[in-house]
Amino acid sequence: MRMRVFVVFLFLFVWRSVAAVEQISVQLDWKHHASYGGIYAALAKGFYTDEGLDVTLKAGGPNVDWVAPVVSGESQLGIGSGEALLIHRSQGLPVKALAASFRRSPVVFFSLADFGIKHPSDFIGKKIRVAPNLKPALTAMLSRFDITPDQYETVVMASNLDLVLRGDVPIWGAYITGLTQSVMSNGHKVNLIFPDNYGVHSYARVIYSTEKFIAEKPEVVFRFLRATLKGWEWAVENSEKVGELVKRHNPAVDRVMQNQAMAASIPLVHTGENRIGSMSPKVWENIASTLELSGVLEKGIDPVDVYTLEFLRRIYGP
Helix, strand or coil: CHHHHHHHHHHHHHHHHHHHCEEEEEECCCCCCHHHHHHHHHHHCCHHHHCCEEEEEECCCCCCCCCHHHHHCCCCEEEECHHHHHHHHHCCCCEEEEEEEECCCCEEEEEEHHHCCCCHHHHCCCEEECCHHHHHHHHHHHHCCCCCHHHCEEECCCCCHHHHHHCCCCEEEEECCCHHHHHHHCCCCEEEECHHHHCCCCCEEEEEEEHHHHHHCHHHHHHHHHHHHHHHHHHHHCHHHHHHHHHHHCCCCCHHHHHHHHHHHHHHHCCCCCCCECCCHHHHHHHHHHHHHCCCCCCCCCHHHHECCHHHHHHHCC
16 A cells, blocks of 8 residues: 555656656757857756756757747747847837847957958958948947948958958958857967947847746746856856867867857856846947947837846846
8 A cells, every 4th residue: 555655656746747847949049059058058967957947959040030939939938139139129029138148249340460450440441241230330330430331341241261361351240259260260360359349239149038938937937047047157167068069969060169169258258247147228228329320220219128137136136
């Protein structure tokens, strides 16, 4: 009789444990890359499991709509840029930022050292490769030196090392964790010009969800965020191990290159100000101003609607 009761109790315990596990799909805004290092770490180290979460990742890419799956509920959470989330919010999509993995913008404009381009004022009369999503940062940075768009030329080109080395375009806009890192790792000296150093601040790899999911499952959001931030802490402290974690999701990547990308991410994640993932209303206002200046965002949009500090305050305190 005792054995029968024990077996029933054990069955109920296991059943409740399994039933309590929450299935979570996370839509990334780019391909598997070290810039998601904290998420990979949270998966590998069991931080999500400890929070009762079964997390799966969906890779993004240049032709992937990374917002639609989250808005439709196909994915419960996503990763995106601060600029894109603010634009989508202004268009009526109910997205809301929860934390910023990159609290300093990864956007950089680089030039091979031989060109001698070291300051935004050197951009005058130059040809600049810039993707559409980086153009607001370029416009905002140069406007601070009263440089107008008619004083330089922008072109759209593939992110390609050979094109950089060919030298037809002296200035390239990119992420410090992407093409820029590739150029430097191949032994080429470059000059780096960060818009962030000139007052053009932004967030990237922002963790977000929808108002509906946040309202319906606030504890799940809280547990996911707590585990992810713990993962980022691990990734920052163990950057040389992140490359191997990325390869688990995409075997084609180069482990050493991914470790280098993670090392380049550390100053963006662990800025020395506040805690990992923290967000500031002033930065969101700066993002809105940058987008307004480029005509991408209508004037008067209140950025306060696109983010919440509720969960960060629960994790770190007020």
